[in-house]
Amino acid sequence: MHHLDIGWKPSDLEQREGRIIRQGNHNKKVHIFRYVTESTFDSYMWQLIENKQKFISQIMTSKAPVRSCEDVDEAALSYAEVKALATGNPAVKEKMALDVDVAKLKLLKANHMNNQYRLEDDIARNFPQQIAKLTEIIDSYKADIAHFSEYKITDPEQFSMEISGKVFTEKKEAGAALLAVCKEIKSVDAAMDIGSYQGFNMRIQFDSWSKEFILSVKHESVAKVRLGADALGNITRINNLLESYPEKLAEAEQRLETVQEQMTNAKEEVGKPFPKEEELNQKLERLSELNALLNMDEREDTETEQSESKEKEERPARGSIHEKLQIYKEKSQRESETGKETRKRDFGLE
Template identity: 40%
Template sequence: MTSKTPVRVAEDVDESSLSYAEIKALATGNPLIKEKMDLDNEVTKLKMLESNYKSNKYKLEDKVNKIYPKNIENTEKLIKAVEKDMVDVEPLASGENKFTSLSLGGNTIYDKKEAGEKLLEEIKKLKINESKVIGKYRNFDLEASYNFMTNTYTFKLKGQAEYFGEFSTSPDGNITRLDNAIDKMNLRLEKLKQNLESYKESLENAKVELKKPFEKADELREKTLRLAEINKLLDMGDVEELENDSPVLEDLKRAIIDYANYEFSESNSYEDFDKLYPDLKHIGLAYTETPNGNHSIQYEIDIEEKTWTQYVDNVAIRTESFVEEYISNSQAIKDMTEAIKMSSFDDLVSVDEEDLKQALGLEIDDDGNFYDPLAKDLDNDGIVDRYDNDFKDSDYFESTYDVEDNLYAREEKPSILGQISKFKSEEKKENTQEKSEKEQER
């Protein structure tokens, strides 16, 4: 229903029911038709499994190359930080209260009850959504925060690492909560070491999984080749299949309407497709302009040829086809349908800088505007760099359309059209003179 992989499949409970392929095969008496329909379904399922395999592989590659190494690196740094804090932390004092001291606003308080009361006064001064360091406790900076949405006061003890907790309304209780946060450092260290081992183990497992090939690759290849062979035997050409209102083509039309309704907040029905898109060779899915409005970007698909093309200023900068070797016509349409379902407007108007540079010689700046890197006049000689032989040296004043080395000494070179006009004029003059001489002889 959602077109996502992996899919759940259920066969018809009634074994006596006939599928469309079986009915058609019985009507025509050609067993190849049923085989083709079965292969279409099987190849589609195998391709979805292959797509799911590739998707998982890409995720694993991302984890192996980025996520797990980064997690391992961060966890190792955090372990060292907690170990350092466990060494640097000021131990609790001996006695009944086991309280050492608390520094607030530059004053050091040695009495636990007074320290709790002063701390409560200090945190109540915090403004809405404010966070600031208000003192120091057991060699850690004490940062307090107030969250207006939850109406809570929280603290953060900052050493090499950070330790969090929530204040209460009890003066003595707040000191105890600070101590509890510090006392849990050993539990946190143990948890971090467990996480580190887990990340390392996951990294090794992911590397092993990446080496596994797609299990049904041979089966997919064989059935794809057989399907192509049957299509050739049945002579099921592209034109015939496009002219029929096939279910896969209807699915493609529905996907286009759904895309347009979602991206442009429209409410067109599927019956409006032919009216909205009368030309199947040019179905525009996206159009926009660069932020400065100087260039247009357009994306369209060609259902007949099964291609997509991206244009900049009405110039095709990239075109790709859904038709591949051993891929049936219906499968190509299905691939187009899936591509549209997974695409967004932003995806379709996103221009690749290499495509843009190769097709139009333009580049993209940080604001998303296109510009010609050679449209400037770096040497201020009055000639755009694209037509300037040496745009880095203002003393050398020659462009690609200059004839002589010296601007002031160069002769004007007549254009091709001018040369043709001059030749015709001279030829006409000679013909007139020749005709005049003949009349004089007469």
């Protein structure tokens, strides 16, 4: 396969090569040739294909997805740049590289500024709110742990659970009463108080999304567990839920410590300048010089064209062959008429 020209999209090349790199080809090896002419528009076209393929790869990859990508479809060349490319002007190649670098640095700077605004918002509002909420949760867990220690049933023979105003001393009966209450619930997603167990109030509601019954226990905080079809199993689930409060407390304390560390780090990072600000300014300055250079070349060409046009206007018109013949014909006619008048005078006819 021979690529004699370059398409505008990577898919154009893939479609061509798909005619030779395809399932069912009896040749084990194929050859693909790409032809590029130096100091022509080919270099820009291949660079444009490369930039588009990079953009597509960033979006389509699953290994390291990015949060933002540069749109390459807005790339365009001025007439001066196209002319310079065709003549092999090295300034255009440098300008195209600088355009890409400046666009990336501007994107990095915009992300840096957005990150600074986010840090300021986190320090002023988000982190304090999270810390206050986690502190409240921790205090609630501590109060619930102390309350559970006070009302905890340590003797299995002393089991007691109140359901719908009736006290059950047998786990199996209490479990059956729970299932009976579940059958009585008719409203969806509406919680209903059903009783108490080891100092905690119990509520039941039917979750329409998961199609399950949810039991909540509450003293200071609220904890939830999903009920099953086994009567004794539900009692075990409630006991495990109450026993898990120390673990929930440890998790909340760990989250609080993490948020406090994030707030400390945010205070250290906020206010920092863009680390590549100097590099961006240097490249912007060089890019301005190159743009001025290309515009100067364009102005020189324009002035040359205007000068040539002015010279043409001032130069006497030579005229076409038809115009010359017409002038000669008119001159001959005038000379002929003059000759006739002269002859008439000579013969005394006038």
